[in-house]
Amino acid sequence: MDARLDVYRVLGLKEGDAHVIRNAGGVVSDDAIRSLVISQRFLGTREIMLIHHSDCGMMTFRDDAAKDEIENETGLRPSFALEAFGDLDQDVRQSIARIKVSPFIPSKDQVRGFVFDCETGHLNEVAAD
Template identity: 60%
Template sequence: MTNSASIPTGSGAAMGGVSATDRFVEANARYAASFADAGLDSRPALRTAVVACMDARLDVSAALGLTNGDCHVIRNAGGVVTDDVIRSLTISQRKLGTRSVVLVHHTGCGMETLTEDFRTELENEVGERPSWEVGCFTDVEQDVRQSLERVRTSPFLPHTDDVRGFVYDVKTGLLREIDPA
């Protein structure tokens, strides 16, 4: 996993006058100069979709030994299997040929520190209650089990035999498989 400089909060998250987005655009120009993946198929070579937390400490490709084109990677806060994740998995399986699903939660997840009261806080601040659930949890292993169950019981997913869930340890980089029972 690579380490990058932390980006200060504030307007534009500028570092020395250059925003993070400006850095991304510059990096993309370097990447495109030697781009060699134009012929990749949109169907994942490993026929697998990975659902993972968006936490910046989790480098999914490095942790799982993936290269470009191997898998679909779907990320959100907590790696929680929401309706939108089911939508993405359904398209991944039915239109792009994936057959396996891997769920990756992690230790020290910020979703363990939130409650559904966050929706009320937002409603009080902006005058509108979010239609979505926060998806918070207090037990990462139990949330992996719940997410496994959501995938396995979705009527929209035809391939639910190979669905496995893991907790990634942010201190060691190791995955620990969670028994769905």
């Protein structure tokens, strides 16, 4: 979701080379799984690269406090998880695990996770558990 990360430039891709699925925090939510299922089952992709980035806004708040703030302002508490996190590498590992346990994603042998360093421009691979 962060506009600082130009995925195509970072990975040396051209338009049409990859399906890019973006959301807040790069979280593997139910909707991200849905998009991955469609990409693999119906559009022929196999490899999944999960990329988080340094200086992520998802590390600046906690779910309960943010939900309290939203509820105080709107009178409604969000039913969805915001999924803030405090450790980039750990969240990448958790996200990889969510992909690998999904019974709906057929190709799981090429799932890799990375953290993009916004300051240096380096893409660092995170070893899965």
